[in-house]
Amino acid sequence: MKRVFLLVPFVLLLAHAYDVRQTATHKFAEIAPGVFFATGGDKVNVGSNGLVVVNENDVLVVDSHISPEAARALIASVKTLTPKPIRTVVNSHYHYDHSNGNQVFGKEVDIIGHEFTRKKLLGDVLHEATYLNNGSPATQQRGVAPLEVQIAKASGDDKTKLEAQLATLKRHIQELAEVKPTPPNVTVTNKLTLYRGSREIQILHLGRAHTAGDLVVYLPQEKVIFTGDLFFNGAPYLGDAYPTDFVQTLENLKKLPFTVAAGGHGPLIRDRAQIDFNQAYIRQYWAQVKSFHDAKLSAKEAKARLDLSKYSAFAKFQLTAPGVLDIEIGRIYRLLEGAE
Numbered sequence: 520m521k522r523v524f525l526l527v528p529f530v531l532l533l534a535h536a537y538d539v540r541q542t543a544t545h546k547f548a549e550i551a552p553g554v555f556f557a558t559g560g561d562k563v564n565v566g567s568n569g570l571v572v573v574n575e576n577d578v579l580v581v582d583s584h585i586s587p588e589a590a591r592a593l594i595a596s597v598k599t600l601t602p603k604p605i606r607t608v609v610n611s612h613y614h615y616d617h618s619n620g621n622q623v624f625g626k627e628v629d630i631i632g633h634e635f636t637r638k639k640l641l642g643d644v645l646h647e648a649t650y651l652n653n654g655s656p657a658t659q660q661r662g663v664a665p666l667e668v669q670i671a672k673a674s675g676d677d678k679t680k681l682e683a684q685l686a687t688l689k690r691h692i693q694e695l696a697e698v699k700p701t702p703p704n705v706t707v708t709n710k711l712t713l714y715r716g717s718r719e720i721q722i723l724h725l726g727r728a729h730t731a732g733d734l735v736v737y738l739p740q741e742k743v744i745f746t747g748d749l750f751f752n753g754a755p756y757l758g759d760a761y762p763t764d765f766v767q768t769l770e771n772l773k774k775l776p777f778t779v780a781a782g783g784h785g786p787l788i789r790d791r792a793q794i795d796f797n798q799a800y801i802r803q804y805w806a807q808v809k810s811f812h813d814a815k816l817s818a819k820e821a822k823a824r825l826d827l828s829k830y831s832a833f834a835k836f837q838l839t840a841p842g843v844l845d846i847e848i849g850r851i852y853r854l855l856e857g858a859e
């Protein structure tokens with residue numbers, strides 16, 4: 520496949536100039552009237568993208584970011600968009616970078632998630648492999664020493680920038696110690712539709728994929744969808760995934776006639792062919808690991824032989840993080856051995 524996917528969003532952004540508002544911590548691209556794609560800047564580590572939907576009387580936010588600090592920054596930033604109160608938060612799934620901010624929303628705010636998300640957030644997510652390898656204070660701490668080395672060598676503006684990065688990282692690590700996983704108080708199994716004034720908001724579970732409880736938030740009138748980690752321009756993390764279901768769930772996504780997809784990471788997507796690319800990546804990943812498993816190779820041998828270079832345009836996003844491949848391959852091995 521010769522397509523260079525990384526160029527696509529750039530070209531499309533030029534073709535679709537959205538009204539963009541900026542706060543100290545967030546950038547909001549208005550992708551439909553009152554519908555904002557929220558991304559973070561350098562001041563606070565937000566960990567994942569969000570969606571802010573301003574309705575006639577209230578506001579709905581999709582995903583609560585990676586820490587209480589990031590969620591508080593989001594709430595403050597939303598106040599610059601509208602004086603209307605946030606009444607609803609939707610969790611696209613249970614992973615820490617999308618739900619660690621849940622705890623800062625008040626009692627008047629409903630948190631909606633899949634029933635699996637509630638089950639996970641009532642459990643011990645802070646001691647699961649995904650968090651311990653990618654999100655925990657200890658893993659974040661690993662980033663401190665290399666930054667300090669860089670700062671010692673840098674000067675002028677570069678040094679100032681790096682020092683700001685280090686301050687952000689250190690605050691992030693501190694904030695993680697305050698995280699209390701907070702489950703949704705409203706759960707969805709397949710579909711929930713909210714009517715807010717003239718706005719229709721569909722919250723849909725299209726099948727197991729990145730986790731067993733992925734939700735997408737679809738606005739049928741605006742043809743806008745927020746897809747979390749089910750679909751974005753980057754290698755999907757498969758450490759808690761159901762890869763064979765994932766391909767089918769992406770097929771189900773194709774049935775929705777959206778024109779712009781906001782993913783949990785990366786830029787907006789308007790090219791629906793990206794879905795095929797993601798499906799091909801997951802199929803290929805599964806097929807290779809299955810063939811190694813069939814050949815009775817150890818997970819370690821499988822890791823050494825796995826070749827996803829065809830997908831290097833986005834594979835870098837996850838595969839360079841320490842431990843990710845081991846977790847993903849271990850996961851696939853367990854699924855092949857009958858794990859649920």
Ligand SMILES: [Zn+2]
Pocket residue numbers: 612614729748756
């Ligand atoms: Zn995730």
